[in-house]
Amino acid sequence: MKMISIAAWSALLFAGTAFAQTDDHPGRFYVGLLVGQSELDRPSSDIAGDIDDHDVAYTALVGFRFGRFYALELGYSDLGDFPADFSSGDRGTTSLRNFVVNNVVIWPVSEHVHLKALAGMNYFELSGSLTRASSGTTTSFSDRSGSYNWGLGVDVPINEHLELGLDLTWYRTLDFGFDLIPDEFTLVYQADATVIQLGARYRF
Numbered sequence: 001m002k003m004i005s006i007a008a009w010s011a012l013l014f015a016g017t018a019f020a021q022t023d024d025h026p027g028r029f030y031v032g033l034l035v036g037q038s039e040l041d042r043p044s045s046d047i048a049g050d051i052d053d054h055d056v057a058y059t060a061l062v063g064f065r066f067g068r069f070y071a072l073e074l075g076y077s078d079l080g081d082f083p084a085d086f087s088s089g090d091r092g093t094t095s096l097r098n099f100v101v102n103n104v105v106i107w108p109v110s111e112h113v114h115l116k117a118l119a120g121m122n123y124f125e126l127s128g129s130l131t132r133a134s135s136g137t138t139t140s141f142s143d144r145s146g147s148y149n150w151g152l153g154v155d156v157p158i159n160e161h162l163e164l165g166l167d168l169t170w171y172r173t174l175d176f177g178f179d180l181i182p183d184e185f186t187l188v189y190q191a192d193a194t195v196i197q198l199g200a201r202y203r204f
Contacts, residue, residue: 026161026203028066034059034167034199038079040094041192049087055080057195063104065203071104073118079171079193089133096193098124098171100149114155114163122147122171147171161203169195 038057061075079096086092102120109115127142151169158164171193 028064028203030063030065030201030203032059032061032063032073032075032199032201034061034197036167036195036197036199038096038193038195040082040096041194049085051084052082055082057197059195059197059199061100061201063201068108069106071106073100073102073104073120075100075102077122077195079195090130091133092128092130094126094128096124096126098122098147102149102151106155112156114157116153116155117151118153118169119150120148122149124171155201163201165199165201167195167197167199169197171195 035056035058038055040053057077057079059075059077061073063071063073065071077098077100079098082094082096084092084094100120100122102118104116104118107115123144123146125142125144127140129138129140131138149169149171151167153165153167155163155165
């Protein structure tokens with residue numbers, strides 16, 4: 001399913017490249033699609049098992065370019081699903097989704113290389129489940145909270161409408177506690193996330 005999504009995203013990117021071949025001047029609004037890899041930076045734990053902290057991440061965004069050096073972006077990110085197989089036989093899954101608002105400062109180094117830095121806030125949902133090997137029962141959990149993020153990137157304008165880019169974003173701090181089994185098992189999440197993505201932005 002993820003390979004199909006990546007293929008669809010690539011097809012859309014190439015279609016956008018062809019559509020962007022025009023001589024009219026772009027407006028201030030733009031849209032973007034990004035795909036890459038996310039990593040959860042969880043603190044060390046005494047719980048043994050096979051814990052996967054990596055997954056494919058997707059971001060869709062809209063933005064407004066106020067001028068040559070500043071833009072504001074609103075976006076939705078799917079940071080992925082992170083399974084864990086514990087030595088006890090229990091299995092857990094964690095999922096992260098968020099909405100972001102980013103201030104973007106742009107430094108046009110040259111006509112075809114733009115460096116940028118971003119800082120923003122995000123509202124995210126952490127959800128997941130824990131299946132107990134001993135009983136076969138599954139406990140689900142979810143919660144929402146706010147956090148902050150910052151990042152760096154480089155964009156390569158292809159023409160006046162289309163630019164390709166690489167974004168590296170850090171999300172701090174994702175902090176939750178779930179009392180999954182009262183007086184027996186409390187699950188505490190105190191994780192950061194790092195996301196690196198390739199993408200395209202198209203100005204109308």
